[in-house]
Amino acid sequence: MDDYAIGVLTNIGLFSFLALSAYLLLIAGEMSFGQQAFFGVGAYSGGVLTAIYGLPLPLAALAAMLLGALAAFLVGLPTLRLRGLYFAMATLAAAEMARILFELYRFQREIDGELVGPDGTQGFRGIRWIFERGIEPEGYLALVWGLLLIALVFFVLVERSRLGATLRAIGQDPELARSCGISVERFKLGVAAAAGALAALGGVLFAHHNTYIEPRNFDIMLGVHSLAYALIGGLGTAVGPLLGVVLDIGALEGSRVFQGYRMIAFGGLVAVLLIFRPRGILDEKAVHWLKARFS
Amino acid sequence: MSALLEVKDVVTAYGKIEALKGVSLEVQQGSITCLLGPNGAGKTTLLMTTAGVLKPKAGSIRFGGNEIAGAAPRAIVARGIALVPENRLVFPNMTVVENLNAGGYPRNDKAEIAADVDRMMTRFPVLKERAMQDAGTLSGGEQQMLSVARALMSRPKLLLMDEPSLGLAPLIVEEIFRIIRELHKDGATIFLVEQNAHMALTVANHFYLIEQGKVTFSGDPGSLAEDEVIRRAYLGSARA
Amino acid sequence: MLVDLIQNTLDGLTIGAAYALLALGFTLIFGVLRRINLSYGPAIMLGCYAATWFHVQFQAGLLALAAITLAATVLAGAYVERLCFAPHRDRSAIAAMVASFAIWMQLEELATLVLPNHLYAFPALYEGGPLGFGPFTLRADALVMLAVTAVACIALQRLLYRSRFGLAVRAVIDQPVAARLVGINLPWVFVRVFALASAIGAMAGYLIVASAEQVTPMLGMWSTLKGMLAMMLGGLGSLPGAIVGGLALGLIEAHSQWFFGPQVRDLTAYFLLFLLLALRPSGLWTTTRSVS
Numbered sequence: 001m002d003d004y005a006i007g008v009l010t011n012i013g014l015f016s017f018l019a020l021s022a023y024l025l026l027i028a029g030e031m032s033f034g035q036q037a038f039f040g041v042g043a044y045s046g047g048v049l050t051a052i053y054g055l056p057l058p059l060a061a062l063a064a065m066l067l068g069a070l071a072a073f074l075v076g077l078p079t080l081r082l083r084g085l086y087f088a089m090a091t092l093a094a095a096e097m098a099r100i101l102f103e104l105y106r107f108q109r110e111i112d113g114e115l116v117g118p119d120g121t122q123g124f125r126g127i128r129w130i131f132e133r134g135i136e137p138e139g140y141l142a143l144v145w146g147l148l149l150i151a152l153v154f155f156v157l158v159e160r161s162r163l164g165a166t167l168r169a170i171g172q173d174p175e176l177a178r179s180c181g182i183s184v185e186r187f188k189l190g191v192a193a194a195a196g197a198l199a200a201l202g203g204v205l206f207a208h209h210n211t212y213i214e215p216r217n218f219d220i221m222l223g224v225h226s227l228a229y230a231l232i233g234g235l236g237t238a239v240g241p242l243l244g245v246v247l248d249i250g251a252l253e254g255s256r257v258f259q260g261y262r263m264i265a266f267g268g269l270v271a272v273l274l275i276f277r278p279r280g281i282l283d284e285k286a287v288h289w290l291k292a293r294f295s
Numbered sequence: 296m297s298a299l300l301e302v303k304d305v306v307t308a309y310g311k312i313e314a315l316k317g318v319s320l321e322v323q324q325g326s327i328t329c330l331l332g333p334n335g336a337g338k339t340t341l342l343m344t345t346a347g348v349l350k351p352k353a354g355s356i357r358f359g360g361n362e363i364a365g366a367a368p369r370a371i372v373a374r375g376i377a378l379v380p381e382n383r384l385v386f387p388n389m390t391v392v393e394n395l396n397a398g399g400y401p402r403n404d405k406a407e408i409a410a411d412v413d414r415m416m417t418r419f420p421v422l423k424e425r426a427m428q429d430a431g432t433l434s435g436g437e438q439q440m441l442s443v444a445r446a447l448m449s450r451p452k453l454l455l456m457d458e459p460s461l462g463l464a465p466l467i468v469e470e471i472f473r474i475i476r477e478l479h480k481d482g483a484t485i486f487l488v489e490q491n492a493h494m495a496l497t498v499a500n501h502f503y504l505i506e507q508g509k510v511t512f513s514g515d516p517g518s519l520a521e522d523e524v525i526r527r528a529y530l531g532s533a534r535a
Numbered sequence: 536m537l538v539d540l541i542q543n544t545l546d547g548l549t550i551g552a553a554y555a556l557l558a559l560g561f562t563l564i565f566g567v568l569r570r571i572n573l574s575y576g577p578a579i580m581l582g583c584y585a586a587t588w589f590h591v592q593f594q595a596g597l598l599a600l601a602a603i604t605l606a607a608t609v610l611a612g613a614y615v616e617r618l619c620f621a622p623h624r625d626r627s628a629i630a631a632m633v634a635s636f637a638i639w640m641q642l643e644e645l646a647t648l649v650l651p652n653h654l655y656a657f658p659a660l661y662e663g664g665p666l667g668f669g670p671f672t673l674r675a676d677a678l679v680m681l682a683v684t685a686v687a688c689i690a691l692q693r694l695l696y697r698s699r700f701g702l703a704v705r706a707v708i709d710q711p712v713a714a715r716l717v718g719i720n721l722p723w724v725f726v727r728v729f730a731l732a733s734a735i736g737a738m739a740g741y742l743i744v745a746s747a748e749q750v751t752p753m754l755g756m757w758s759t760l761k762g763m764l765a766m767m768l769g770g771l772g773s774l775p776g777a778i779v780g781g782l783a784l785g786l787i788e789a790h791s792q793w794f795f796g797p798q799v800r801d802l803t804a805y806f807l808l809f810l811l812l813a814l815r816p817s818g819l820w821t822t823t824r825s826v827s
Contacts, residue, residue, distance in 0.1 A: 031629055078813035084628075085571060086812055089767050093809040096760075100802045220756065224573070224636045231633045261648065267641030271634040275622040278630035348715060372718035384713040386706050397706050400699070401718035449718065 006137045010209055012242075012249050013144035015229070017202025018222070019241035020151060021195040023230035028191045029171035031084070033223045034075070034091030037098035038068040038196040040218035042203025044102060044118060047213065050129040051116050052109050057129050061204045068200020069193040071098075076192035080185050095223055102215035123214030130208045144205050148242075151198065155238035167191065199226075232270055234282030243281060297360065299324040299453055299484055300345070300376075305354030305364070307337075307344045314340040316508035317354070322453065327475065327485045329495045331528040332505035338488040339381050341505070342457050345486075346378040347371040358453065372401055375452035379459060383442040387431025391422050394430050394441055398448030408448070415444040419474075436467035443474065453484050460491045472498055492528035496521060504528065538670045543789040549677040551785020552684035556739035557762030558769060558777035559691065560732035566708040566772050567728045570628050573635040574615045576759030577642040578733060579740035582608030583750050584646040586741070587655050597658060597745070605737045611642060612733030616726060624722070643755050653751060660745040676746045687738060688778060694731075695774070704728055708772070736762075767808055 021035045042064040049060035079090040108117035111126075118124040130140055158164045166187065170177045174184050207213050225248070233244030248266060277283060298321035307315040315337045322328040332338050343349045345356055347368035356364040363371055377398075386394050395415055399408040416423035419440045425433060430441055439459055446454060456475070460468040472494050479485060479498070489495040496502065496516045504512035504527055512519065512527070557575075564572045585607035586600040595603070619634035661675035695701035706714040707724050715721060740758060744750040761784065769780025784804060792800035 026629075031632075078809075082812060085771065086767075088571075089763065090809055090812040092763075093805040093812070097802055097805045097809065100798050100805070103798055220760070224633075228633050228636055231629060261644060263640040263644035264648075267637040267639070267644070270637035271618050271641075274630045274634045274637075275618075278623060278627045346716060348712065367720075368715045369718040369720050372716070378716050380713065380716060384710055384716070386709040386713060388709050389705060393702065393705075397702055397714075397717050397719075400703065400706075445717065 003137055006141050007209075008249060010137070010141045010144050012245050013141070013148050014202045014205040014209060015226075015249060016148055016242045016245045017151065017198050017205070018226045019229035019233070019245050020155070020238060021199035021202070022226040023235065023238065023241040024191055024195045024198065026227075026230055026235055027171050028167050028188060029174060030188065031088045031227065032091040032195075033088050033220060033227065034095030034098075035195065035199045035226050036218045036220070036222040037075075037095035038072055038199035039203040039206065039222065039226075040098060040102055040213075040215075041071050041196075042068050042200025043207035043213045043218070044105070044124065044203075045200075046204030047124055047127040047207040048107065048117065050208070051124075051127050052107070052111065057204075057208065060129075061201060064200045064204045065197040068203070069197040072192045072196025072199075073189060075196075076189050080188060092220065092223070095218075096220065099215050099218050102218065121215060123212060124207075125212050127207050127211045127213070131211070140209065144209075147201065147205070151201075152238055152242070159238065228270065231280050232273060234277075234280030234286065236280070236282045236284040236287035240280050240282040298322055299359060300486065301355075301357040302341070302345070303355045303357075305341070305344060305356060306352045307340050307349050308352050313352075314508055315344065315351070318505065318508070318510055320503050320510055320513065322484060322486045323501070325482065325484055326500040327479050327487060327498050329499040329502040330486070330488045330505055331490070331492050331495060331502055331524065333527075333529055334490070335507075336505045337508045338490075338505060339457055342378060342380075342455050342486075342488055345371075345455060346376065369401065372449055372451075375450075376455065377446035377449050377451035377453075378455040379439075379442045379446045379457060381457040381461060383435075383438040385430040385433070385438050385441050385445070388429055391426050391428060391430055391433070391441055394445050395422075395448055398445035401449060411448055411450070415447065419444055435463050436470065439463065439467075439471055440474070443471075443478075447478075453486060454478070456485060456487045458489055458491075459487070460489060460494060468494060490528060492525045493521070496524065539793065540790075542671055543793050544786060545671060545673060545677070547786035547789030548782060549680055549785070550788065551782035552681050553739050553743050553781075554761050554765040554784045555778045555781025556684055556687060556735050556742075557758055558765035558781045559688075559774065560736040560739070561762045561766045562772060562774055562777040563704075563728050563732040563735070565766070566774070567704060568620060568631075568725055570620060570631045571635075571763070572615065572620070572732075573632060573759060574611075574619065574639045574642060575732070575736060575762060576757065577639045577646075577755035578608050578611035578615060579736045579758050580750075580752070580755035581611045581642050581646050582606075582737045583657075583740045583744050583754060584650055587657060587744075587750050588650060590658060591650075591655070597660070600658070601741050604741045605734055608737035608740065609730050609733045612729050612736075613726070614638075616729040620725070620729075621722070639755065639759075643752065646755075647752050655750050657744045657748055657750050659748045660742070674746075676742075680742045680746060683738065683742060687735060691735070691774075700724075700727065764804060764808055768811065 018035055018039050021038065022032060025032045045067045046060045046064040049055040049063055050057055075091065075094045079087055082090055103121050105118045106120050108115050108119060114126065116126040166182060170182065170184055170187055178184050229244030229248065230241040232247065233242060234240030273281070300322040302321070303319050304317045305315050306313060306317055318337065318341055320330070330338055330341065340349060344351050347366050347370065350365050354364060355362060358374055358376060361374065363374060386397060389397070392412060395412045396408065399411060402408055416426065421437050422441060422444060425437065430438065433441060459471050463471065468491065475485060475487065475498055487495060487499070499516050501515055503510050504524070506527065561572070561575055564570070564575070582604040586604040589595045589603050590600060615635060615638050619638055620631050623631040623634070659676065660679050665672045665674045695705055703714070703719045703724050706717070706719055707721060711721065736758070740754065744754070765781040765784045766777055767780070768783055769776030769778070787804055787807060788800050791803040
């Protein structure tokens with residue numbers, strides 16, 4: 001397999017974390033325009049920890065996930081009572097603040113004669129932990145997809161469990177859930193933190209794959225993209241967001257067919273698709289049908 | 296003579312759940328016909344279906360001999376049916392006068408619309424007092440009168456009323472029903488949906504009971520003991 | 536110091552006027568459809584790009600460019616309405632918004648395919664230096680911007696409060712079920728409000744690029760963000776709030792940029808919005824209106 005294909009597959013894998021992050025919130029009934037912020041938090045913190053402090057990647061990734069969860073918690077707490085569009089705008093505001101903070105963030109150290117670290121709008125070069133250890137692209141691909149598979153298994157288990165049912169109940173009718181004694185606020189905060197951690201993990205993997213990140217990577221475009229992946233792929237299952245990422249990055253960018261007018265094609269496709277399947281390709285109905293078919 | 300409104304075997308569903316399971320009834324010209332029943336029985340669903348806001352899955356609704364089931368609300372207003380909806384649904388950030396003008400929206404005889412607005416103010420003096428106030432600031436009873444007046448602005452041949460007594464104090468309820476009697480005396484045909492069976496029976500020429508999406512009784516006031524009616528209107532009967 | 540304060544206030548009001556127009560367009564669409572149109576800015580950008588293309592090809596005059604901007608934006612807006620909003624009328628709001636995002640991508644790529652550069656010159660509204668008023672500088676195009684915005688707001692007010700169409704629009708915004716019951720044709724209203732919002736947006740876009748004397752591909756996202764920000768600041772769904780929010784945003788930006796620079800300027804605006812949403816979601820202007 002050539003390096004370009006491996007690169008595309010790796011990107012699909014790590015952006016899937018971001019898509020899953022948006023999906024998780026959608027299931028719980030909230031539309032977030034801001035998951036890209038936690039993706040960025042993961043990218044920056046993971047990069048700083050490995051490139052400047054020399055921490056091994058697994059440790060840095062864990063720390064990044066914790067930071068992502070914390071950041072999401074901090075955003076989620078004041079916005080707990082907000083619904084629908086108000087919540088979406090609050091997440092947008094928070095994400096744009098994060099992006100601007102990335103633009104202002106300068107933290108450089110000299111490592112092996114080179115200046116390494118985030119340099120505001122100039123970006124963050126030298127996140128080379130993977131390359132310094134001689135890890136091959138195939139190896140990294142396996143790592144990313146291995147982690148993704150673990151995440152998916154986790155999702156599937158949760159979906160089948162009472163926790164999953166509770167989440168979907170909260171998403172569909174929070175008042176009803178509340179009247180059944182469910183602490184809607186606590187669940188939403190938990191979901192927000194989990195989604196933040198997921199996005200952050202994607203961010204760490206992204207930073208080390210690219211070796212270079214800049215604040216512009218984490219703008220509202222990325223955020224709305226992640227929402228779109230989740231919705232297009234389908235809200236019936238965790239594989240849905242994955243499908244959305246595959247369709248965009250895989251089929252269109254990877255195939256190089258629509259060079260130059262990829263977005264015209266993809267944009268039109270998405271809009272038309274949503275007319276017929278407003279909850280995505282793998283929506284709840286499709287998933288039920290598939291389960292019935294294959295059980 | 297055939298009835299002004301003929302509803303036959305109407306089925307209306309919300310997704311998979313059927314709220315109306317085959318409802319049939321008639322409203323005679325010049326009558327006050329009441330539909331009584333407990334919450335969730337389908338009263339509002341039937342009125343919304345008749346007004347065109349909901350589309351029936353099956354069945355027929357004939358008005359003056361013409362089929363109207365499934366037609367758009369504006370077509371049904373044009374034919375002469377107006378709905379005074381549950382909870383009044385006035386336009387809260389528009390003035391009383393603007394609410395009345397909105398009621399006359401489908402008409403284009405501007406002078407007559409203005410004359411009708413004056414007539415409404417005369418018939419409902421409290422509206423005249425509050426003419427330039429935002430409708431949202433009116434009391435419940437005043438909003439109810441505004442909602443009735445707004446519906447009358449389209450000069451309907453049939454007036455549908457959805458629980459006009461809902462949430463109103465007993466004195467106001469009596470006032471509302473006095474107005475209903477007055478409108479009837481002036482020749483209006485009214486299809487009244489109520490949970491307040493007692494008041495409804497004081498004005499009805501004919502009434503129906505609806506329980507769980509089906510009509511379970513049809514008769515004149517007095518053909519069923521009032522306390523039996525009231526019981527079934529609030530609780531439904533064991534058999535339904 | 537005082538001179539700077541007043542100068543910044545003037546500058547802030549000028550750009551705030553443009554923000555107000557953008558917010559008005561957003562609010563009209565939201566008020567009537569209860570949906571956010573993420574293609575609002577991109578449609579405006581397409582309109583400005585169409586005008587730029589004409590300028591590059593034919594050296595068209597200012598008025599012709601304004602007309603082209605208007606026509607192209609309204610056309611793009613109609614395309615968005617048909618594809619992204621009409622099919623989802625009684626269904627999911629999220630699907631409509633994601634669809635509008637998808638078309639955002641489409642419109643942006645279309646514009647950059649036709650005109651690939653990062654920057655294009657746009658003819659100025661006024662060829663001449665800035666006008667001085669004592670210690671203050673006021674550019675003539677700033678005056679034009681303020682004047683046009685004021686006229687547009689007055690015209691909109693008359694349309695909404697003195698016409699049958701305006702009555703219908705306000706009824707739909709206020710209580711859509713009752714609006715249907717009195718016989719108002721909602722899809723008819725939606726299509727026309729969309730066109731009206733597009734026209735207002737085109738006006739804002741044209742004024743902005745003519746003032747800046749340039750047009751860039753970032754215009755789409757920029758307009759959408761500013762419009763949404765201003766709308767939320769003033770109070771979602773309120774038309775007077777849109778104007779207040781737009782002007783407030785302009786003032787906040789002008790003053791914080793003066794003291795702290797461009798990044799803090801944007802930071803302040805977003806922070807204020809976040810704070811507002813956390814504490815008083817109904818916005819700066821609205822009091823009891825609830826929007827579900």
